[in-house]
Amino acid sequence: MAKLLAKRLAQAIPLLFGISLLSFLIVALAPGDPLAHLATDPHISPQTIEALRHRLGLDLPAHVRYWRWLVGLLHGDWGVSLQYRLPVSTLIATRALNTLILSLSATLVAILIGVPLGIVAAVRRQSFIDRACDWLTTMSLSTPRIFLGLLALLLAAKTGWFPIGGQHSAAFDRLTGVQRWLDVLHHLILPALILSLAPLAVYLRQMRGHLLETLDREYVRTARAKGLSRSAVILKHALRPALNPVITLFGYSIGNLLSGSALVETIMAWPGIGQMTVQAVFARDIYVLMAAVMITSMLLIVGNLVADLLLAANDPKIKLEA
Amino acid sequence: MGREATIHSQEQRGERVPLPPPRRWTGHYRAIILILGMLSFIAGFAEFIAPYDYRTQHRAVINLPPMPVHFVDARGRFHLRPFVYAITRVPGAQRRYAENTRERYAIHFFVRGEPYRLWGIIPGSRHLFGVSPESPVRFHLLGTDQLGRDVFSRLVYGSRVTLSIALASLLASLLLGLAVGGVSGYFGGWIDALFMRFGELVQSIPAIFLILALRAAFPLEISYGNTVLMLVAIFALASWPEVARLVRSDVLSVAGRDFVLSARAAGATDGWILRHHILPHALTPAIIQAAIIVPSFILGEAALSFLGVGIQEPQPSWGNMLAAAQDLTILLTAWWMLIPGLAIFVTVAAFTALGDAIRDALDPRSSSRPQGWG
Numbered sequence: 001m002a003k004l005l006a007k008r009l010a011q012a013i014p015l016l017f018g019i020s021l022l023s024f025l026i027v028a029l030a031p032g033d034p035l036a037h038l039a040t041d042p043h044i045s046p047q048t049i050e051a052l053r054h055r056l057g058l059d060l061p062a063h064v065r066y067w068r069w070l071v072g073l074l075h076g077d078w079g080v081s082l083q084y085r086l087p088v089s090t091l092i093a094t095r096a097l098n099t100l101i102l103s104l105s106a107t108l109v110a111i112l113i114g115v116p117l118g119i120v121a122a123v124r125r126q127s128f129i130d131r132a133c134d135w136l137t138t139m140s141l142s143t144p145r146i147f148l149g150l151l152a153l154l155l156a157a158k159t160g161w162f163p164i165g166g167q168h169s170a171a172f173d174r175l176t177g178v179q180r181w182l183d184v185l186h187h188l189i190l191p192a193l194i195l196s197l198a199p200l201a202v203y204l205r206q207m208r209g210h211l212l213e214t215l216d217r218e219y220v221r222t223a224r225a226k227g228l229s230r231s232a233v234i235l236k237h238a239l240r241p242a243l244n245p246v247i248t249l250f251g252y253s254i255g256n257l258l259s260g261s262a263l264v265e266t267i268m269a270w271p272g273i274g275q276m277t278v279q280a281v282f283a284r285d286i287y288v289l290m291a292a293v294m295i296t297s298m299l300l301i302v303g304n305l306v307a308d309l310l311l312a313a314n315d316p317k318i319k320l321e322a
Numbered sequence: 323m324g325r326e327a328t329i330h331s332q333e334q335r336g337e338r339v340p341l342p343p344p345r346r347w348t349g350h351y352r353a354i355i356l357i358l359g360m361l362s363f364i365a366g367f368a369e370f371i372a373p374y375d376y377r378t379q380h381r382a383v384i385n386l387p388p389m390p391v392h393f394v395d396a397r398g399r400f401h402l403r404p405f406v407y408a409i410t411r412v413p414g415a416q417r418r419y420a421e422n423t424r425e426r427y428a429i430h431f432f433v434r435g436e437p438y439r440l441w442g443i444i445p446g447s448r449h450l451f452g453v454s455p456e457s458p459v460r461f462h463l464l465g466t467d468q469l470g471r472d473v474f475s476r477l478v479y480g481s482r483v484t485l486s487i488a489l490a491s492l493l494a495s496l497l498l499g500l501a502v503g504g505v506s507g508y509f510g511g512w513i514d515a516l517f518m519r520f521g522e523l524v525q526s527i528p529a530i531f532l533i534l535a536l537r538a539a540f541p542l543e544i545s546y547g548n549t550v551l552m553l554v555a556i557f558a559l560a561s562w563p564e565v566a567r568l569v570r571s572d573v574l575s576v577a578g579r580d581f582v583l584s585a586r587a588a589g590a591t592d593g594w595i596l597r598h599h600i601l602p603h604a605l606t607p608a609i610i611q612a613a614i615i616v617p618s619f620i621l622g623e624a625a626l627s628f629l630g631v632g633i634q635e636p637q638p639s640w641g642n643m644l645a646a647a648q649d650l651t652i653l654l655t656a657w658w659m660l661i662p663g664l665a666i667f668v669t670v671a672a673f674t675a676l677g678d679a680i681r682d683a684l685d686p687r688s689s690s691r692p693q694g695w696g
Contacts, residue, residue, distance in 0.1 A: 018523040023535060030539035142671035144621050146628045147663030150647050157654055164650065259530035263625055267648065277531060278629050281538045293535050296528045 004312060005305070012301050016294070020073065023293040024066050027286050034058065034082055034284045056080065069287075073294070079287030083280065088291045092273065096295050098167065099272035102265070103257045103299075105188055106195035107250070114200040115246065118207025122215065123234060133208070137201035145194065145260050149267030152190045162190050165269035191268040195260050199253050206249055210242040244315055251307030258296050351679055357672040365482040369438040372475035373452040373461060376638050378436065380460055380470040383409060385656050386419055388465040388473075396423035403428045408459045427453045429461060465658040467646060473658060476638035477665055483639045484669065487553050488619040494558035496612045499565025503608070504601050506566065507573025508592065518570070521563030532560050533622060537631050546637050553632060557619050564615070568607035576603045606684050613677040617670045624666050640666050 035053060038044050053059050056079075057068055069079060078088035121133040156162040163169060168183050175183060214220060215238050223233045262274025269275070273292055280288040364371050374380075391404045408425035412418040435455055437447040453461045464473040502521070506514040524532065536556045544552065576582065577600060585595050626632030627641030635642060640662040646652055647659040 015523065015526055018519070019527060022523055022527070026535045026539050138671065138674075142617070142667050142674055144624055144663060144666045144670065146625060146641070146644055147660070147666065150644065150653060150660060150663065153648075153650070154653050154660075157650055255528040258528040262530045262534070263628075266629060274530070277534050278631075281534050281629075281631055282542065284538060284542075286538075289535050289538050293527055293531050296531045297526055300526060300528055 004308065008305050008308065012305075015301065016298065019297045020070060020290075020294060021066070023290045024069060027289045027293075028065060028069075029062060034286050036284070056082075069290070078291045081280075081285055081288050083283040083285045083288070088287050091276070091288065092291050092295060095271060095273045095276050096299075098270060099258070099261055099265070099274065100299070102188065102191055102195060102270055102272055103254070103261050105192040106257060106261070107199065107253070109192060109196035110199040110203055110253075111250075113196075114203030115207050118204040119211060119234070119239070121204065122208040122211035125212065130208075133204055137205050140197040140201040143197070145198070145263045146267060148194045148197065149191075149264055152194050153267065156190060163187050165267070167269075167271050187270075191264045191270050194268075195257065195264045198260060199257060202249065202253065203246060207242065207246050210245050211238060214238040214242040240314065244311060247307055247311045247314060250310070251304040254300050254303030258299060354672055354675045354679065357668065358676060361481060361485065361669060361672070364478055365485045367440070368478045368482045369440045370446065370448065371450045372472070372478040373435060373449050373463075374472040374475045375436055375438065376471065376476045376479040377636050378471065378475075380462075380466055380472070382411075382470070383419070383460070383462065383466050384470045385417060385468055385652075386462055386466040386470075387656070388658050389462050390421070391429065391463075395426060401428075403430075405429060406453065406459065406461055425459075427457045427459050427461075429453060464661055465656070467643075467659060468652060468656075473643075473661065476643060477640070477662060480638040480640045480643060480662065481665070481669075483550070483633055483637065484620055484623060484666075487550060487557075487623045488616050488673075490550075490554045491557035491561070491619040492612050492616055494554055495561045495565055495615065496608055498558050498562040499611075500569055500601060500604070500608055502562060503566035503569025504573055504596050504604065507570035507604075508577055508596055508600060514570070517566065521566055524560065525563050529560055529618075529622075530625070533557075533626070534631075536560070537626065542631070543634075546634070549633055553623055553626065557622055561615055561618070565608050565611050568611050569601075569604040572604035572607055573600050576600050610677075610681045610684055613680040616673045616677065620666065620670055620673065 033039075035049055035058070038049050038052070039046070057065055060068075072079060076089055078092065080086070081088050081091050084091060117129075117133055121130040124130055152162075153164060156164045163186060167187050168180070169187075211234075215234070217238075220233060220238050223237045224230070228237075258274070261272060262277060264270065265272040265275040266278050273295060276288060277292040279285075280292065380386075386409065389406050389409065391406060393402075393404055394400050395405075405426050405428045407421035407423055408427065409419050410422045412420050429451055430453070431451050432448050433452040433454060434447050435449040435452050437445065439445050451461075453459060460472070462472050462474065464477065467473055467476070502517050506517045527535075533556055536559060537552075540552050582595060582599050585599050590598075623632060623639065624641035624644070627639040628645045630642070630645065633639035633642055643659070643662040647656075652659055
């Protein structure tokens with residue numbers, strides 16, 4: 001296990017280096033002046049802008065700028081947000097945490113509902129439940145998240161059961177510890193549910209498909225023939241190998257989850273990294289954009305690593321070719 | 323289990339084995355083709371199908387709900403030709419409308435209306451349906467938006483934006499993937515390593531963050547035509563690696579075959595061999611992958627336009643039409659502003675089904691691998 005971990009971390013380093021280069025090339029070398037919006041502000045003199053440009057190193061040649069940024073990254077200095085006039089690292093830490101909370105809750109919901117439903121659908125093939133699940137997956141994979149988000153806002157506004165967006169209520173500061181948790185949880189429910197729908201459908205479909213495949217295997221038939229009960233065969237013999245592709249999927253789904261969360265965050269005003277990135281596009285906040293690309297790529301790499309470790313834990317056959 | 327066992331024994335007895343029943347979606351093949359055909363027709367002839375221009379502001383009827391189409395009038399008489407009633411504003415602080423049942427206006431097909439130029443070239447003034455231009459009312463099938471623009475017309479023009487961006491992105495992604503994958507697989511060595519590592523790099527950034535970063539590389543305010551080109555470029559740049567990877571593996575399996583060697587022995591150049599002998603073999607996986615990815619382009623365009631960094635007003639796109647519904651008062655009072663969401667849903671579902679059907683037809687062994695940006 002430790003060997004696998006070390007190997008994957010070693011692989012991640014050149015990848016992250018490449019991603020940093022790519023995101024620098026895309027964002028920092030784009031035509032257009034990131035300080036242009038300051039120039040339209042009559043309170044700021046051209047001299048101040050030039051001083052700021054010099055302080056940020058925007059007047060240096062590209063390779064020097066990249067080198068400075070990379071060294072800064074390694075030291076935990078992610079540059080300055082031109083929009084908020086704050087260090088990117090302080091800005092992005094809480095945002096990343098919020099996105100992580102949202103994405104992990106959505107994954108949890110997706111697995112807790114999708115996997116059991118997939119098992120039921122596979123065991124009761126062609127039953128009413130199976131057909132209903134089929135409809136559910138088709139519907140939820142085709143429904144745009146922006147539409148779902150708007151429907152959720154509508155639900156919240158009409159019924160008053162849920163808060164209309166945001167992460168906590170206005171009175172948050174006056175709440176005690178437990179109340180604060182409950183308050184955030186209350187705000188989390190709708191965005192997490194919306195975000196979970198697509199991965200839920202994917203888990204359901206994959207679980208059903210692979211379990212059906214496993215149920216067709218010889219050893220499952222043998223287990224049945226020797227007199228084991230149906231539920232024991234499904235749970236002990238068929239389920240575990242069928243879980244492997246689902247675990248692999250967990251790694252793959254992180255990317256989609258982060259992408260989806262960017263939209264859900266923007267609609268439901270959840271202060272995560274996606275919402276911040278969208279605002280950064282408008283403000284041409286280059287250091288925030290580059291940091292967002294780096295952080296989300298790292299989350300994706302970590303997610304894949306976790307999936308690999310889970311896979312190794314579930315399947316003794318996988319002799320981690322480390 | 324049972325069916326496969328029977329097929330086995332039938333095969334052993336040398337009987338003709340019936341084909342397995344088609345997978346889930348293939349049965350709906352006709353419905354898919356019908357929906358996509360209709361969509362393409364609507365997008366292609368938007369000027370004719372939309373009763374009004376997407377910019378025309380009918381300021382007297384702002385936020386008008388969809389107008390009911392009647393066959394039976396207030397006195398209970400049936401009319402073969404559908405009609406609408408005139409709309410009057412109910413006095414009061416809030417903007418509300420009521421039907422004036424004394425004024426009846428018939429809906430005609432191929433009615434003369436606002437003049438237009440089809441595809442910007444062919445002049446015309448006939449529209450698929452509408453009320454007579456002499457009548458004082460306008461027919462808003464799906465109501466109007468906050469500027470009094472006809473929602474149905476904007477939906478129709480929006481379909482053109484959505485479909486042309488999706489198809490152009492598909493083409494661009496396919497060409498880029500074929501070129502990179504072909505060159506990579508054929509030449510191998512450092513070229514291959516360079517392209518494939520680069521592809522992996524692109525794929526290891528979560529899609530929407532890559533797309534947003536690429537979007538930030540372009541100026542915020544650009545013309546409509548440039549926006550379309552930019553979106554196509556962004557989607558192609560974000561989606562080529564998967565196509566290239568599949569093409570490359572097929573090229574590798576073909577590159578050493580006898581017909582390639584004989585072509586080289588006959589003096590064919592690398593470019594000739596790639597184009598005439600190798601890439602045709604790699605076309606199938608590329609087409610399958612491309613068909614699967616079209617829904618992501620549609621959802622991606624809608625998402626970017628919704629966020630305000632894609633297609634800009636007044637040009638309608640389904641995404642930026644939905645953006646208006648973000649306003650809580652509009653969301654609560656004007657439910658018809660959510661209709662573009664249904665349009666996206668139907669289109670994405672149809673393209674997903676088409677992708678599945680194409681994959682089932684060309685490569686029955688693969689399993690479904692859904693993905694999405696939206």
